[in-house]
Amino acid sequence: MGYQFTIDDVDFLTSRHGAKALENVTALELSASSMISDVSQVKCRYAPREAALIETVRYRRRARVKLRDAQDMLFTDDALQQATPTTVASLRAAEIGARFPGSLVADVTCSIGAEVRELVARQDISGVVGSDIDPVRLAMARHNVPGATLLRADALTPTSRADVVIADPARRAGGSRTFRIEDLQPSLLGLLTTYGEQPLLVKSAPGIDYLALRARFGFDGQVQITSLDGGVREACLWNDVASEGLAAQRATVLRSRPDGTVGVEEITSAESDDAPVAPPGDWIIDPDGAVVRAGLVRHYAARHGLWQLDPQIAYLSGDAVPPGERGFRVLEQVGVAERALRTALAARDCGTLEILVRGLDVDPDRLRKKLKLKGSRPLTLVMTRIGKSGVGFVCEAGVRA
Template sequence: MTYALSPEDVAFLRSRYGSKALEVAAQFALTSSSLLADLTALRSRYPEHAAALVETVRARRRAAGKLANADELLADDNAVQQATATPVAALRAAEIARRHPGAMVHDLTCSIGAELSALAAEPGIGAVLGSDLDPVRLAMAQHNLGLLGGVAPTLLRADALTPTSTADLFIADPGRRNSGGRVFGIDQLDPPLLELLTVYAGRPLVVKCSPGLDYRHLRTRFGFDGQVQVVSLDGGVREACLWTEAAGQPANRASVLRSGPDGTTVYEVTSDDPDELEEPGVGEWIVDPDGAVVRAGLVRHYAHAHGLRQLDPQIAYLTGDTVPAGERGFRVIERLPVAEKALRGALAARGCGSLEVLVRGLDVDPDRLRKRLKLKGTEPYALILTRIGRQGVAFLCEPGVRAAA
């Protein structure tokens, strides 16, 4: 359960005394088992703001590896969960600068300023404005943007559904949580997605949505004709981003970001890319495409680019004689039926002791299956369960390996 910071809490945390108090709080474990004792100790020193200190330190820890300057941010847990990861926000800022060089960009739901920070850092963007209805989040954003140095973006309190600027492009990130937890329907977002699209009709608008957004339904039922960009970072699908201004742009786009020692790399697949493939079959390797490619409906386009083909036209697994650079592949050892008795016998014969199970197209729980297979050996393997046509099939494979980039 998160603690809702008050304006007084934020004012305290932004003070010199509050900064020192945060350093003290950061020395505590603040785990589930220690939280009560830690909170009691902090209340003895900071009786009015102990809960705010705990919330902020735990939010900073959650933000580590996701947001820049995580150890100095003012944030709460909910804000960090919804905030856009810095590499994803930077990718979008660069795209905006490419499409609208020198533009004024208005973030309509700026929250704690994660997106604004990336926009302000992009030299190709002319000016940045942020607004939000929550005065506490705005106060946090003012602090967080001050960490950047230079001239901070202008902030104002405003309703996203009430246009308050003549910016060249608008960004919105509707809230995906309420008092009951995470919400999924487009009418449950705050502000509602369709209202946003209506209010800003005719103006360039970028809307960040849950990666599970049914964008096909949005197109067919509500007439959305912009671009859908699905973004992943280090194997996790982060968002489906809607670009209303899509003239000359592909309808669907997958952006795959990977962190590395030399920074973040990105490759993209679009619906304008060719998608002709050879007939389905089974090659030496099976490749499970990145989730952004799958959710954007671009598996065939990705396969064409890398000389792969599908195991089945309706299944996202790909196969070929090589694994694309930077991707993970599974070398096929044996094709088996999906019957548990046959699987158990084949695994026992090879001395399997650890097993990675991947499933597409079949109603199989990997964890339950692994337990029922009663592995007793020492060797690692992978098992890919899928279907070809109407028939379930299993592929026993060597452990997955990532091809050199």
């Protein structure tokens, strides 16, 4: 659950004295080996605010890879975990500005303001209102997004005449992360009922059962699954009544480039899914998790001239690796028995082995230990099922095109 911040903590952290205290605590190592002495030092100087100071510095360090200017922000533990990465929030703000130019946008679960910060930066959005029921998170948001219009309100009580509404229901129940639609707070049904007559975006965990959402709640909007640098980050439900003809499913694949820009590839269910099933070619491709989670593996294959090894398995094959994708060049096809694998890998001087599995009940870590590899060459073993038979592919270590 993390440290439970109070309004008094936030008032202190945003004061001149608190800012100086944060500067001093930031200079400390705060590692496992130094924590006892560091805590003692901070407590001696800043009690009773030592926990608020130390946790704020630790959260800022954790947030650096996720959020822009995290070194100046305030967080709670849960708020940081659920905060949308800056790259994803910025792309969404740009899409809202392009599709709804001049709109007033309301973030009705603004939390510590990570999404509001990207929305207010857009020139094509006329105004932004953020609201949250939690007074501590709202106080943090006022610090994180100075000058923003922020209100304390229940998400199911409209506080503005917004053109577009964004909501990010809490995804925890009893202290644990949840993927159950019924456990979201505020409730998904409540959000759809309250804001169903206007464009509504509901962010959720990527593991949400969107098929059940369509079947049980009658949701007929678009489900967008977004990944960033190989990690699936969220599902976004677009209940967009202002636009027509949106594809039911969309995968948004974001990849950071060395020059600091971000590459964007989007695949939708409106595209062709005419992908054949055929024996393996030169390469095996494991599609990005957003593509798999969105159910768009065949659409992705059709776009890039790939094919499936089995109609029920997400691995693809082809004669080339799509741009930006990671592929595995096939060296040999083998059985999945340990003896056959050990013989094949030893013959190729394998010492370091990455094991990828789909469709088989195999624990990669346990198998790797049993193989007792002693060579020097790094290889990848792709294990899957074709029809009713298990099969392995010994491949060169993954190469990104």
